[in-house]
Amino acid sequence: DTAVSQTPKYLVTQMGNDKSIKCEQNLGHDTMYWYKQDSKKFLKIMFSYNNKELIINETVPNRFSPKSPDKAHLNLHINSLELGDSAVYFCASSQFGTGDEKLFFGSGTQLSVL
Amino acid sequence: AQSVTQPDIHITVSEGASLELRCNYSYGATPYLFWYVQSPGQGLQLLLKYFSGDTLVQGIKGFEAEFKRSQSSFNLRKPSVHWSDAAEYFCAVGETGGYNKLIFGAGTRLAVHP
Numbered sequence: 001d002t003a004v005s006q007t008p009k010y011l012v013t014q015m016g017n018d019k020s021i022k023c024e025q026n027l028g029h030d031t032m033y034w035y036k037q038d039s040k041k042f043l044k045i046m047f048s049y050n051n052k053e054l055i056i057n058e059t060v061p062n063r064f065s066p067k068s069p070d071k072a073h074l075n076l077h078i079n080s081l082e083l084g085d086s087a088v089y090f091c092a093s094s095q096f097g098t099g100d101e102k103l104f105f106g107s108g109t110q111l112s113v114l
Numbered sequence: 115a116q117s118v119t120q121p122d123i124h125i126t127v128s129e130g131a132s133l134e135l136r137c138n139y140s141y142g143a144t145p146y147l148f149w150y151v152q153s154p155g156q157g158l159q160l161l162l163k164y165f166s167g168d169t170l171v172q173g174i175k176g177f178e179a180e181f182k183r184s185q186s187s188f189n190l191r192k193p194s195v196h197w198s199d200a201a202e203y204f205c206a207v208g209e210t211g212g213y214n215k216l217i218f219g220a221g222t223r224l225a226v227h228p
Contacts, residue, residue, distance in 0.1 A: 004157070040220065041202060041220065041221045042218070042220055042221075043204065043218040043221075044218070045215055048215065056215055090157055090158070102160050102163055103158075103160070104160075105150075105157035105159070106157050107155070107156055107157040108155075
């Protein structure tokens, strides 16, 4: 059973379109994240939600809007896609306060904006 | 501000040889330190982590890392590399008591020659 699953795995779209990436975790964790990995493999946090509440919001264009309907899901919606949005987006989850905080990552969504 | 430096972008070793991947961090307090591995097309998998205690930590797949506060380093080692170890390796630092806002290094790509 996949612990953190993201869909779709690949997403190819035109500039200006709106798209969503979905993420679900079945680990019972209370915290979920979105990370962006650029073409040089550099990973940077975008957002984090704890129990459906936004707790980390890095300097990300407001075209990116995360939504957490429940603590097992954290979706990422992107409006008006731009070429520079092309990257691999990773969802992750963790359980806060256990003293053993570690992230479990999904396998990534490769977004290509043409 | 926190930062992580992985000085080696690309390393090539022969199968069976020993390996050391370097990681230096900048953080004011005692950090949480992590090493993750990313195989092609995959998400990140945790190899090992350091929170406190013994400065030599053992991880999965025969990896170990040593925390050296005086050098602000957390180098990853393996005594004998296998061809399946070829991957991208990321060092990361997290805030103690924080919501796992991990700061990643730029990664080191490991190639293994037969």
